[in-house]
Amino acid sequence: MSRILLGVSASAAAYKACDLASRLTREGHSVRVILTPRATELISAQLFEALTGEPAASDEFGPDRVGAMDHIELGRWGECLVLAPATADVIGRIAHGLSSDLLTTVSMALPAGRPRVVCPAMNPHMLAHPPVRRNIATLVEDGWSLIEPDEGLMACGDEGPGRLADPEEIADHLAALLGQ
Numbered sequence: 001m002s003r004i005l006l007g008v009s010a011s012a013a014a015y016k017a018c019d020l021a022s023r024l025t026r027e028g029h030s031v032r033v034i035l036t037p038r039a040t041e042l043i044s045a046q047l048f049e050a051l052t053g054e055p056a057a058s059d060e061f062g063p064d065r066v067g068a069m070d071h072i073e074l075g076r077w078g079e080c081l082v083l084a085p086a087t088a089d090v091i092g093r094i095a096h097g098l099s100s101d102l103l104t105t106v107s108m109a110l111p112a113g114r115p116r117v118v119c120p121a122m123n124p125h126m127l128a129h130p131p132v133r134r135n136i137a138t139l140v141e142d143g144w145s146l147i148e149p150d151e152g153l154m155a156c157g158d159e160g161p162g163r164l165a166d167p168e169e170i171a172d173h174l175a176a177l178l179g180q
Helices: 014-026 045-052 070-077 088-095 102-109 124-128 130-141 167-177
Strands: 003-008 030-035 080-086 116-120 150-153 159-163
Touching: 003 014, 003 070, 003 102, 014 030, 014 045, 014 080, 014 167, 030 045, 030 070, 030 102, 070 102, 080 088, 080 102, 080 167, 088 102, 088 116, 088 130, 116 130, 116 167, 124 130, 124 159
Parallel strands: 003 030, 003 080, 080 116
Antiparallel strands: 150 159
């Protein structure tokens, strides 16, 4: 099985990332979760550690630091990176080569040729915004695999496309991508 890096950004859909992490672990993958600092305001790294049995991280600096260059070590460890949920912010920063937190830095440190998957999750109006569409297109042009969001009722009350794809769909996509 594979070593999967699961990037979680600050979206109400972060709770679905718990199901995805658990599902991938039950399928035999090793899953390490990297949360954006804002995501930790919604969900804890400890929860992901309990679900996966692997370390989870949100910061490369400070008292919780475990290595001199965590972004490089995680990039070497991961055989695949999946961003689920991927917010407009994280998508934009990665599309423009900006690495200002552990997750975006790891996305740059993952060796070329390793699979990368982006699973957007955001308000339908944000998803339809031209810069967001351009940034998603840039990731796809750069070799990222895109799992389009589902349609439905959003946490904000709006309806339309923007819901994080079902964790089962994401897991199935990863299995096909990784040849498993």
